[in-house]
Amino acid sequence: MTEKLTHSAAPSSADPLTDADYRITPQTRRFSALYSRNAKAVIARGLRATKSSNWLIMVSGFFEPVLYLISMGVGLGALVGTVVGPGGEEISYAAYIAPALLAVSAMNGAVYDSTWNVFFKMNFAKLYQGMLYTSLGPLDVAIGEIFLALLRGAMYATGFTAVMGIMGLITTPWALLMVPASVLIAFGFASFGMGITSYMKTFQQMDWINFVMLPMFLFSATFYPLSVYPQGIQWFIQALPLWHGVELLRQISVGTFTAATSIHILYYLVMILVGMVLTTSRLRKLFLK
Amino acid sequence: MPNSVTRDYVISARQLTKHYGDFAAVDDISFDVPAGESFGLLGPNGAGKSTTMRMIGGVSQRTSGSLTIMGLDPEQHGPQVRAHLGVVPQQDNLDEELRVRDNLIVYGRYFGLPLSYLKPKADELLEFAQLTDKAKAKVDSLSGGMKRRLTIARSLINEPKILLLDEPTTGLDPQARHILWDRLFRLKESGVTLILTTHYMDEAEQLCDRLVVVDKGKIMAEGSPAKLIREHSTREVLELRFGSERNTTVAAELQGIGDRLEPLPDRVLIYTHDGEAALEQVTARGLHPITSLVRRSSLEDVFLRLTGRSLVD
Numbered sequence: 002m003t004e005k006l007t008h009s010a011a012p013s014s015a016d017p018l019t020d021a022d023y024r025i026t027p028q029t030r031r032f033s034a035l036y037s038r039n040a041k042a043v044i045a046r047g048l049r050a051t052k053s054s055n056w057l058i059m060v061s062g063f064f065e066p067v068l069y070l071i072s073m074g075v076g077l078g079a080l081v082g083t084v085v086g087p088g089g090e091e092i093s094y095a096a097y098i099a100p101a102l103l104a105v106s107a108m109n110g111a112v113y114d115s116t117w118n119v120f121f122k123m124n125f126a127k128l129y130q131g132m133l134y135t136s137l138g139p140l141d142v143a144i145g146e147i148f149l150a151l152l153r154g155a156m157y158a159t160g161f162t163a164v165m166g167i168m169g170l171i172t173t174p175w176a177l178l179m180v181p182a183s184v185l186i187a188f189g190f191a192s193f194g195m196g197i198t199s200y201m202k203t204f205q206q207m208d209w210i211n212f213v214m215l216p217m218f219l220f221s222a223t224f225y226p227l228s229v230y231p232q233g234i235q236w237f238i239q240a241l242p243l244w245h246g247v248e249l250l251r252q253i254s255v256g257t258f259t260a261a262t263s264i265h266i267l268y269y270l271v272m273i274l275v276g277m278v279l280t281t282s283r284l285r286k287l288f289l290k
Numbered sequence: 291m292p293n294s295v296t297r298d299y300v301i302s303a304r305q306l307t308k309h310y311g312d313f314a315a316v317d318d319i320s321f322d323v324p325a326g327e328s329f330g331l332l333g334p335n336g337a338g339k340s341t342t343m344r345m346i347g348g349v350s351q352r353t354s355g356s357l358t359i360m361g362l363d364p365e366q367h368g369p370q371v372r373a374h375l376g377v378v379p380q381q382d383n384l385d386e387e388l389r390v391r392d393n394l395i396v397y398g399r400y401f402g403l404p405l406s407y408l409k410p411k412a413d414e415l416l417e418f419a420q421l422t423d424k425a426k427a428k429v430d431s432l433s434g435g436m437k438r439r440l441t442i443a444r445s446l447i448n449e450p451k452i453l454l455l456d457e458p459t460t461g462l463d464p465q466a467r468h469i470l471w472d473r474l475f476r477l478k479e480s481g482v483t484l485i486l487t488t489h490y491m492d493e494a495e496q497l498c499d500r501l502v503v504v505d506k507g508k509i510m511a512e513g514s515p516a517k518l519i520r521e522h523s524t525r526e527v528l529e530l531r532f533g534s535e536r537n538t539t540v541a542a543e544l545q546g547i548g549d550r551l552e553p554l555p556d557r558v559l560i561y562t563h564d565g566e567a568a569l570e571q572v573t574a575r576g577l578h579p580i581t582s583l584v585r586r587s588s589l590e591d592v593f594l595r596l597t598g599r600s601l602v603d
Contacts (some may be wrong), residue, residue, distance in 0.1 A: 008486035018451060018481030023300050025360050028370055037369035038326050042399040049396060051389035132375040135400035135448075138369045260368045289351050 005142040036140035043145025088257035096170040100250035101223040111187035114150035115194025139284035158183035175256030186246040189269040192276025199287035305355035310343030315341040328484040335559040338507040339487035376450030391425040419443040438442035452483045491589040511594040523587040526565035531577040
C-alpha cells in the first residue's frame, strides 16, 4: 500500500523527477501480476454507469420472470390446479413454478452478465482496454464484474420474492432464504461464464451459449416434476446445474429441507470453485491478447 | 535533462518479438530508453508500433525476448508497472456510460487514488483539455477533437512517470496540436519519459530526442532526428513539380543531378548538398518545372528512403 502514498505525494511540475523516482521495488504478493486488490473501483464504476445510463435495462430484467409467473403460473395454473410440492403437500401450480423461475432468472442474469456483457465491453465498448491500462489487473476486473452481476441478481431475487409474497405464494419465512440461494446459483453460473467467454471469438460462437441455455431452462424440471422422464434422462438432467438450482429454491420456498438440500448447495460450491479456477486461468487469454 | 549520461534505462527491450499466428507484428527488436528521454517510434501503419506500446503496458503478451519497465517485467508486475504509466491509445476508449468529469475521476480510482486528490486534479485536467464547460456532458456528445483531448487528460490523472502516446495528435486541429506539444514539452522538462508513435514527421522532429524507424516489425534505423537526417538523407532537397502527367517521364531526363532522385506521383525529389545549384542544372537541361522548392531534408525523407518506397538510386 506504500504505492498509494507515493502517488498522492507525486512531485508537481516544479519538482523534476529524479532517478530515484524511477525505481520501484517489485511486489512479490501472490497474483500481483493479475490482481491489485482494487476490484472496488470496478464495482464503483459499474454503479455509477448504471445510475447515469442503463437503469432502464436493469428494470426490464426484473419483469421477465414476473411475466412468466403471471402467464404460466396464473394462466396455465388455472388449468393445472394444485400439484404435489417438495414436502408432499398440495400447492398451487404458481407456487410450484415460482421458485424454478427464480432459479432460471438467476442463471440467465449471471450468464448474460458474464458472457454477452463481457464480450461486448471487451470487443466493442473497449471498456476493459481502458481499465487494463491502469493499475487494475484482469482479476480485479473479473471480481468486480462478477460482484456487480451478483448484486443485480440479489436485487432481482428480492423483487421477485416480494412479488411471490404479494401473490400469496409464500407460506413460510424460510422462503426469504431464496434470495441468498439465488445469489449462490448466480455465482455458480457467473464464475463459469467468464471462463467460457475467453474461448469465444465471434458473435456466432456466442449464440451457442443461448443454444445450451434454452433447453436447460425448459427441461430442468422447471414446469413439471423430474419423474415424467425415463431414468436415463433423469440422470442427465440431474447432472445439469439448473436442476439443482430449481430443486434447491423449491425446497426453500416451502421450508422442506432434506439431505438433497445439502447436495444441491454442495453442487454449487464445487461449481463456483471450479469456475473460478477456470476463469482465473483464462484471464490472460481473455484480457491480454 | 542534464546528466542524462548517468541515468538508468527505464525501458529495455531485447529481441522483443510478437507473433499473431504466423504473422510477426514485432520481429526481434531491441532498444533502451533512459529516464526523461522523449523516444519516438516512427513507421507506417501496421509497422508494429502499437503492438510494441501494448507490450510495454503489459496488456499484450510477447512471444519471445525480454522487456523491462523501470526494472520490472510488465507481464509479471503489470498492475505495479502501470501505476506509473499514462496511456493514450490510438483509438479513444473513453467510458461512454460516464460523463466527462466522471471519466477522469473513475479512471483515477482504477489507480487506487483517493477522491480528495482526484477531484481537484480532474478540474485541473479539464482546464488543460479546455473541457471545463463540458464537465457534465455525455462523452458521445463530444466532437472527435474533444474526445482526443479528454483521453490525453485522462492519461495524466495519475501523474505518470512514463507517458505512452500512440499517435496522440491524430484528429486534432493545428492549434490543438501545438497546445498539446507545448504541454508534452513541459512534461518532458519535469522529467517525464515520453514514448511516442506517430506518422507525422514534424511531430517526431519537434518532440523526440531520439527515435527508431520501424517497418514490418523491424527497426530500420535509430538515432536523433538530426543524426538520422545526416545519415540517411542529404542536407537539402529540391522539389520539382512538372504536373502529374509528366513527373515520371521527366525523371529520366533528370538523371545525374544531385545524389539521388525520387519520382513521386505529384512531384520529383532531388536529394543534394546544394539545392540551388541543382535547380540551375535542371534549367540548364532545358527543363522548366511548374514550381520548384529548395528545402532542408526532414524525417519525411529519411522515412521514404528507409521504408523503401520505389527509390531510384
